[in-house]
Amino acid sequence: MKTLILLVFLVLGAAANASDFEYLVKLETSKGQEALESLNLMGKTRTFQTSFGEFAVLKTKRELEISDFNYLHSKSAIQYVDRNIQIKVSPIEPGKSINAEDASFKKQWGLKNTGWNGGPIWRLGKKGEDINAEKAWGLSRGRSTIKIAVIDTGVDYDHPDLKNNILMNEAEFNGVDGVDDDGNGYVDDVFGYDFANNDADPMDGHGHGTHCAGVIGATHNRSGIRGVMGRVKVLPIKFLGDNGSGTLEGAVRAIDYAIKMKVHVMSNSWGGGGANKALLEAIKAADEAGIVFVAAAGNSTNNNDKNPSYPASYQVDNIISVGSMDGNGKKSWFSNYGKKSVHIFAPGSDILSTVKNGKYKKMSGTSMATPFVSGAIGLLLTHEKNMTPKEIRERLMATSVKNKTLVKYAASGRLDAYRLLKDMRN
Structure with missing residues (x-):
């Protein structure tokens, strides 16, 4: 019987085959609205709450540049920004x-x-x-x-x-x-x-x-x-x-x-x-x-x-x-x-x-x-x-x-x- 080798990896592009790019943004506690005002200038957003804080998903038409990251990190209402990387499991044989x-x-x-x-x-x-x-x-x-x-x-x-x-x-x-x-x-x-x-x-x-x-x-x-x-x-x-x-x-x-x-x-x-x-x-x-x-x-x-x-x-x-x-x-x-x-x-x-x-x-x-x-x-x-x-x-x-x-x-x-x-x- 053939075996299945499962190679699981992260694709470091935000959405390599899509026209939009996504980023995961951690919002500062009690400053969510202030953060969203800044994010909405760059693209569309949606939010979700976790036991360890609030996040926004930012969707943009272009990939963010270093200057964009610097702008976001300068805002006190934003803790950090990550690419919303894709995770895939790929079977072989x-x-x-x-x-x-x-x-x-x-x-x-x-x-x-x-x-x-x-x-x-x-x-x-x-x-x-x-x-x-x-x-x-x-x-x-x-x-x-x-x-x-x-x-x-x-x-x-x-x-x-x-x-x-x-x-x-x-x-x-x-x-x-x-x-x-x-x-x-x-x-x-x-x-x-x-x-x-x-x-x-x-x-x-x-x-x-x-x-x-x-x-x-x-x-x-x-x-x-x-x-x-x-x-x-x-x-x-x-x-x-x-x-x-x-x-x-x-x-x-x-x-x-x-x-x-x-x-x-x-x-x-x-x-x-x-x-x-x-x-x-x-x-x-x-x-x-x-x-x-x-x-x-x-x-x-x-x-x-x-x-x-x-x-x-x-x-x-x-x-x-x-x-x-x-x-x-x-x-x-x-x-x-x-x-x-x-x-x-x-x-x-x-x-x-x-x-x-x-x-x-x-x-x-x-x-x-x-x-x-x-x-x-x-x-x-x-x-x-x-x-x-x-x-x-x-x-x-x-x-x-x-x-x-x-x-x-x-x-x-x-x-x-x-x-x-x-x-x-x-």
């Missing part, structure tokens, strides 16, 4: 979807590597190079009180292997249609929210987000596959559309929504490109709320120590940057790395998981490694409730398996869920 009867735990080498299931027949794996899931499940399979946000292309919340582990907003489900029953600022968000289309249906029309959700929380039963957690509540948050494309604005709003929904972990299988202030501020707000932000290190064989990849490379205590390993316990050929900046490696090559329309598929990428870590953290929080994001990151690294092939590529080694729960340190 897509594999074929399979049905539930062809998917099984025996094919999930990341959970239990027999050596025979760790890759294609011409590239067998190494027994034991996995996350040690079965021993971890002897301690915990999770708990439905743990909430993990999958911030991505959405999730197929009707998938037979996922539907029992999807977070349902009971207030909205039992409430009145067209009314914000729980008062969180979003109407009818029963299964999460879609910031790509600005509606309350985060159904996945792409497949990437559903794949990540399955790695975290596919139901433990006799059909299909198993997630790292058998019991969890996955919150689907969509900001990448069915074409795999989204914006910085969508990412910021998605993170803010996850904060409002009081999740424990945010799983982010996207990233790359340059730094910006808006995304950094959103992640810092999540850190202040005690939420772990797990991020893919990237798929460009890049040394993130020398050339940072964002959001994984932001220096915030709640960020855990994840690289990808193959079935032999080696760095996946595509994975980014960094002795200082990539915190841990996890299975990311030839990973079988759920996709849209109730199907299953193998995919590869740091996108796949990231939810392994998110799920393991969920198990840890089931086991020990009151840990800070910084403490979780330190424990994750201290209990990793430092095999010889990965220690030169990461600040620690590979994920071991059992050692994590038992706090077995190197």
Whole structure:
């Protein structure tokens, strides 16, 4: 079966194929109207509110020049200006979807590597190079009180292997249609929210987000596959559309929504490109709320120590940057790395998981490694409730398996869920 390599990157142009250019502007508290007066002289604006302040999206007919940025930054009512960069997930060599009867735990080498299931027949794996899931499940399979946000292309919340582990907003489900029953600022968000289309249906029309959700929380039963957690509540948050494309604005709003929904972990299988202030501020707000932000290190064989990849490379205590390993316990050929900046490696090559329309598929990428870590953290929080994001990151690294092939590529080694729960340190 062919594999799917998911290369996720940021396009640094505001809207490369569009006639308009967009910018994300952070407004000074209590000076929003003053800021909008300045912005409206340059183009059309719309605003949105977050838990960490008010933003305006400025749309212009021409690309702003340095003099324009200097003008905006001179205004006391404006804190900063970022390009509303586009974020895309781009599949290469897509594999074929399979049905539930062809998917099984025996094919999930990341959970239990027999050596025979760790890759294609011409590239067998190494027994034991996995996350040690079965021993971890002897301690915990999770708990439905743990909430993990999958911030991505959405999730197929009707998938037979996922539907029992999807977070349902009971207030909205039992409430009145067209009314914000729980008062969180979003109407009818029963299964999460879609910031790509600005509606309350985060159904996945792409497949990437559903794949990540399955790695975290596919139901433990006799059909299909198993997630790292058998019991969890996955919150689907969509900001990448069915074409795999989204914006910085969508990412910021998605993170803010996850904060409002009081999740424990945010799983982010996207990233790359340059730094910006808006995304950094959103992640810092999540850190202040005690939420772990797990991020893919990237798929460009890049040394993130020398050339940072964002959001994984932001220096915030709640960020855990994840690289990808193959079935032999080696760095996946595509994975980014960094002795200082990539915190841990996890299975990311030839990973079988759920996709849209109730199907299953193998995919590869740091996108796949990231939810392994998110799920393991969920198990840890089931086991020990009151840990800070910084403490979780330190424990994750201290209990990793430092095999010889990965220690030169990461600040620690590979994920071991059992050692994590038992706090077995190197």
